[in-house]
Amino acid sequence: MVSLLDIIGPVMVGPSSSHTAGACRIGLLARGLVGGTFDRAHIELHGSFARTGEGHGTDKAIIGGLLGFRPDDDRLRTALDIAEKEGLTFSFEKTTISDDAHPNTVRITLDRAHRHHSLIGESIGAGRIRITEIDGYPTEINGSHHTIVLVAEDITGSIARIATLLADDGVNIATLRLSRQQRGGDAFMVIEVDEAPGEQVRDDLRKLPWVRWTHRLDKVSA
Amino acid sequence: MYRALADAIRDAEAQGKTLSQVALETESADQARPISEIRDALRRALIVMRGAVEQGVVGDLKSASGLVGGDAAKLMASSNGPLSNTLFRDVLARALAVQEVNAAMGVIVAAPTAGGAGVLPAVLTGIATARGIGEDALVSALATAGLIGAVVAERASLSGAEGGCQAETGAAAGMAAGAATEMLGGTPSQVGHAVALAQQATLGLICDPLGGLVELPCVFRNATGAAIAMAAIEMALAGVTFAIPADEVIDVMGEIGREMDVRYRETAGGGLAATPTGRRLARARLVQIKRSDA
Numbered sequence: 001m002v003s004l005l006d007i008i009g010p011v012m013v014g015p016s017s018s019h020t021a022g023a024c025r026i027g028l029l030a031r032g033l034v035g036g037t038f039d040r041a042h043i044e045l046h047g048s049f050a051r052t053g054e055g056h057g058t059d060k061a062i063i064g065g066l067l068g069f070r071p072d073d074d075r076l077r078t079a080l081d082i083a084e085k086e087g088l089t090f091s092f093e094k095t096t097i098s099d100d101a102h103p104n105t106v107r108i109t110l111d112r113a114h115r116h117h118s119l120i121g122e123s124i125g126a127g128r129i130r131i132t133e134i135d136g137y138p139t140e141i142n143g144s145h146h147t148i149v150l151v152a153e154d155i156t157g158s159i160a161r162i163a164t165l166l167a168d169d170g171v172n173i174a175t176l177r178l179s180r181q182q183r184g185g186d187a188f189m190v191i192e193v194d195e196a197p198g199e200q201v202r203d204d205l206r207k208l209p210w211v212r213w214t215h216r217l218d219k220v221s222a
Numbered sequence: 223m224y225r226a227l228a229d230a231i232r233d234a235e236a237q238g239k240t241l242s243q244v245a246l247e248t249e250s251a252d253q254a255r256p257i258s259e260i261r262d263a264l265r266r267a268l269i270v271m272r273g274a275v276e277q278g279v280v281g282d283l284k285s286a287s288g289l290v291g292g293d294a295a296k297l298m299a300s301s302n303g304p305l306s307n308t309l310f311r312d313v314l315a316r317a318l319a320v321q322e323v324n325a326a327m328g329v330i331v332a333a334p335t336a337g338g339a340g341v342l343p344a345v346l347t348g349i350a351t352a353r354g355i356g357e358d359a360l361v362s363a364l365a366t367a368g369l370i371g372a373v374v375a376e377r378a379s380l381s382g383a384e385g386g387c388q389a390e391t392g393a394a395a396g397m398a399a400g401a402a403t404e405m406l407g408g409t410p411s412q413v414g415h416a417v418a419l420a421q422q423a424t425l426g427l428i429c430d431p432l433g434g435l436v437e438l439p440c441v442f443r444n445a446t447g448a449a450i451a452m453a454a455i456e457m458a459l460a461g462v463t464f465a466i467p468a469d470e471v472i473d474v475m476g477e478i479g480r481e482m483d484v485r486y487r488e489t490a491g492g493g494l495a496a497t498p499t500g501r502r503l504a505r506a507r508l509v510q511i512k513r514s515d516a
Contacts, residue, residue, distance in 0.1 A: 002223050002375045004249045004368030005263050007397075008333045011270045014324035015436035017332035017339075018381055018488075048383045052434025055507070057327070077327055103383040103487065117350050125381025125389070126334045126371075 002128075003144070006221060010127045012071040018104050022123030024076060025220040027065020027108060029131060029143050030119050032217035034112035038066055041090040043212065046215050047103040049123075050094035059092055062087035062106065071127065102130075117215075126219065137179065137188040143220035145174050145192035150205060150214035153186040154180050158210065162189070165208075169201045186212065223248055223372040227468045230369060234410040240361035242402075243412050245369035264364040267331045268357065271343035274330045278319025285325035289432070289507060290441045294319035305481050309352040310452055315449040317344035321441040333364075334371040334380045337387075337429075337436045338394035340444030342367055345398035349405065359405055367401035370417055377469065378476025382429035382488040386478025391440075391447035392424030392475065394470070398447075399454035408459050415460035417468040423450045425471070426478055428451070428486035430493025433504030439494055440472055 012021040031037070043062055045053050054060055057076065064079035074081065083090060100164050102122035109118040122132040131141040134149055141147050147164075152158050159178065166173060174192040181188075197216055205214045223245070224230040234244045250257045277283070279293020297315040305311040317340035324330045330339045346363050349355065371380065374393045379385035400413040408416065424447065432438045458483035464471075485492030494500050 001252055002372040003253055005366040007371035008264055008267050008364050009331055011331050012335050014327050014330055017335040048488050055433050055435040062343055127332050
């Protein structure tokens with residue numbers, strides 16, 4: 001659903017809503033995959049991101065987002081220097097992600113301590129974004145809600161257990177999508193919630209023995 | 223939000239409301255937020271827009287390449303042209319101003335995008351200043367502009383990489399034309415005609431920035447986009463109608479965007495970017511960026 005405030009906004013550092021602000025938002029959202037700032041990041045740029053990204057500061061914006069800077073933060077201009085000074089490792093590669101990928105697509109692969117995760121994000125115009133894949137699972141997340149992502153063994157009653165757990169922690173579910181690659185295979189859940197879930201929610205989810213991993217992805221747009 | 227401008231116009235007319243009212247009510251229901259909160263967010267956008275206009279008309283900004291900058295001030299100081307010292311000239315200068323700020327990595331409101339960010343503040347604040355129109359009316363106008371932009375996002379695209387410049391400065395011209403038409407007392411149906419009149423004038427407009435950067439021709443396309451919006455407002459308020467409804471003009475814009483060769487969609491592979499001078503300037507520009515990063 002398109003919001004007026006997506007169209008009249010964001011307030012941002014120039015020069016490009018898709019190549020700068022949208023790129024920053026994909027970085028911000030990806031940050032949640034490793035629960036903070038990366039030790040090592042590999043960023044693959046596709047299409048127009050690859051061809052014109054440098055001049056638009058797409059590289060700076062993605063790294064800035066990964067550092068937790070928002071699109072209107074003027075530290076975006078110097079994000080690469082800041083990351084280097086902090087001793088973080090990052091690399092860029094120009095690539096073709098797939099023939100039918102959106103023109104502004106990026107794959108971000110992050111390492112932080114023992115964690116290793118990746119996502120594919122698209123900047124679809126006016127600063128709006130769409131995450132289409134997390135760790136190989138197809139998904140669709142637009143960053144307009146706080147989102148809980150989890151992979152669990154496909155056991156009977158898993159959704160009911162999770163819904164109850166969230167309700168007990170006072171979290172209201174806006175949408176819930178479930179997919180799995182095969183029957184009895186791992187289930188991939190994307191749960192959009194109204195309020196930012198606390199640490200408690202994540203800890204409680206991780207205590208469930210059949211939950212392989214879970215992430216909290218912050219809301220990054222109106 | 224609405225997916226068809228015709229539906230919003232029908233609802234507004236049936237309820238005796240303005241399009242900004244129905245847009246705010248719909249947004250409030252969609253997002254479960256009170257209207258006052260949405261108006262406050264739009265008011266904050268307006269403050270940033272005004273700030274960018276003020277910063278840009280001073281004329282001391284340069285983009286990293288020096289390809290653009292200082293032209294807004296030039297226009298404000300000139301008395302040579304047929305439009306000198308008119309509202310129309312002010313609107314053109316304001317559009318240049320905001321884009322010059324954007325190219326210098328300053329803070330702007332992407333409305334609908336950064337590449338098209340000059341048109342809406344130029345037209346709305348230019349007219350409001352000349353006519354003594356207050357802040358509340360400007361905030362309402364931004365809601366109307368948001369409604370129009372949302373319809374374009376749903377039916378076509380707001381991305382130069384998907385739809386060319388018609389989806390950025392073209393959409394901005396449609397948004398500004400409709401919003402200002404309402405601000406000046408136009409009916410919902412006149413707003414629809416203003417959108418159609420502006421959007422039809424930018425059909426097929428390619429996105430061909432030198433080196434892929436939001437500088438040239440983007441800065442100037444914002445000024446000419448604002449001029450198209452002004453023409454559409456003038457005609458719509460005079461009762462001029464456009465026989466093809468705005469929604470259909472927007473659909474066609476989306477269709478043209480999908481058919482548009484990738485060279486013309488923000489890749490710097492065609493158009494002005496691929497001219498001999500365009501290539502030469504872009505090369506010099508990228509060398510300069512690398513140097514300033516070092």
